[in-house]
Amino acid sequence: MKELRPLLAALLSLVFAGLGHLVVQQYGRAVLFILPAAFFWKLADYYPQMMLANVILFIVSAVDAFSLGKRGIGIL
Numbered sequence: 001m002k003e004l005r006p007l008l009a010a011l012l013s014l015v016f017a018g019l020g021h022l023v024v025q026q027y028g029r030a031v032l033f034i035l036p037a038a039f040f041w042k043l044a045d046y047y048p049q050m051m052l053a054n055v056i057l058f059i060v061s062a063v064d065a066f067s068l069g070k071r072g073i074g075i076l
Contacts, residue, residue, distance in 0.1 A: 006069030013062035017054075020065030029074065033061045 005023060013020030018033030040054040064074045 006066045009065035009069045010062040013065040014058055017058045017061035020062060021068070024065060024069045026065075026068055026074075029064070029068070029076075033057065033064075037061075 009020030009023040011020070012023060013033070016034070017037035018030040021027070021030035021033060037054060037057055040050045040057065043050040044054060060075075064076055068074045
């Protein structure tokens, strides 16, 4: 299961930024990704470019969560 943890973390972060960080028990980083993602999600109704910002945030979150799960060191 330990070798699947980084992949699960990355996939969950693609669903919503920060969820993968909860899997690798990095709760502070999870909050740092979840709060802006929720803010961008709310603003996307008014500003369509916020959806692009959210997609970019989800990808960065997924790579960071995978890196934390695999190496123990994130990209940020």
